[in-house]
Amino acid sequence: MSGTAEVTKEQAAGQPEGTPVLELRDLRVFYGAIEALKGIDLAVYEGEVVALLGANGAGKSTTLRTASGMLAPRSGRVLLHGERVDGIKSHDLVRFGIGHVPEGRRVFPRMTVRENLEMGAYRFKSPDRDTLDRVYSLFPRLHERRTQLGGTLSGGEQQMLAIGRALMGKPELLLLDEPSMGLAPLIVAQIFDILKEINEQGTTVLLVEQNASQALQLADRGYVLETGAVAMSGEASRLLADPRVREAYLGEGAA
Known part of the structure; x- marks a missing residue:
């Protein structure tokens, strides 16, 4: 279910207008001969929390690492406020307002x-x-x-x-990779409360998280990755109610 057409259709209903803080266009990333990202299209707008969901190996961490300059894409673009920044090293991207x-x-x-x-x-x-x-x-x-x-x-x-x-x-944009991993539920709740406060104070957030329910309750919009491609995207509330998401990531049978 990958491809730009799917992303465009899903985003049409809920994606904000204007220039994104972060935009990934047709992003392809390889580890040797293995294609980890297969043409990712993704956008994060000012003031949003965007959740990036998917199973282990779907490409979530690779997406963040490429967005923050830790990995170089084979092709495609990484843009901050419309300015192309792929190829800039991660320690230099900090001055563009990215925190990872x-x-x-x-x-x-x-x-x-x-x-x-x-x-x-x-x-x-x-x-x-x-x-x-x-x-x-x-x-x-x-x-x-x-x-x-x-x-x-x-x-x-x-x-x-x-x-x-x-x-x-x-940072203007905070990239978070699995902040709840290995933590007790009470601590996870505290972390997510603080992330909400950070966002309310003006920091835009792109969040990779295995806890799909917690992530989508915090997020404005979400993307679901499968084997390096965007399978679904849209408003977080809609994804949270989608039977496919509930079955795959919330452990519930599809109604």
């Missing part, structure tokens, strides 16, 4: 919480105090643990630290 929270958190285990956060502000001459205060306000636990080594934090605290570190770069 990778799968697995990847905090610096031998640095303190405060030092981890300061690393997220590397593109500035010095960390912005107001931004640091904002992160501490969103994640009070990080303020409590600010002198503690990153490697000694719990899984949930490390996820908070990874998100906080990305926010220190003052």
Whole structure:
């Protein structure tokens, strides 16, 4: 069910107008001879939360890694506010307003919480105090643990630290890869509440998440990937009610 025509049809009803913050056009990415992304078309508009769903190996993380400059596409385009940026390295894309929270958190285990956060502000001459205060306000636990080594934090605290570190770069667009992975349900609920607050404060979000129900309840729109191609897309509420999505990702039989 892949292809640009399917995306265009699905997006026609719910996609905002204007120039997207992020747009992927006919994106093809390979790992050696294996085609991981097969002509992805995707758009994220200012102020949205967009969920990217799919089974393991569908290409979700590859999509984020390509959007943030960690992978180079074989063909296709990555555009930020209409400006082509594919080919720009990830550490340079930060200045374009992209923050990427990778799968697995990847905090610096031998640095303190405060030092981890300061690393997220590397593109500035010095960390912005107001931004640091904002992160501490969103994640009070990080303020409590600010002198503690990153490697000694719990899984949930490390996820908070990874998100906080990305926010220190003052991103306009935040890419999140599986923020709920391996976390207890109570912590997952806390993380998603904070993501909602981050979005309400003005940060646009593209979210990869295995917890389809949680993701679609937060999101405005969503895309479903299957084997490197967009199979479905549309308003999050419509996807959440779709029997195919409910059967495949919510563990419910199709009505």
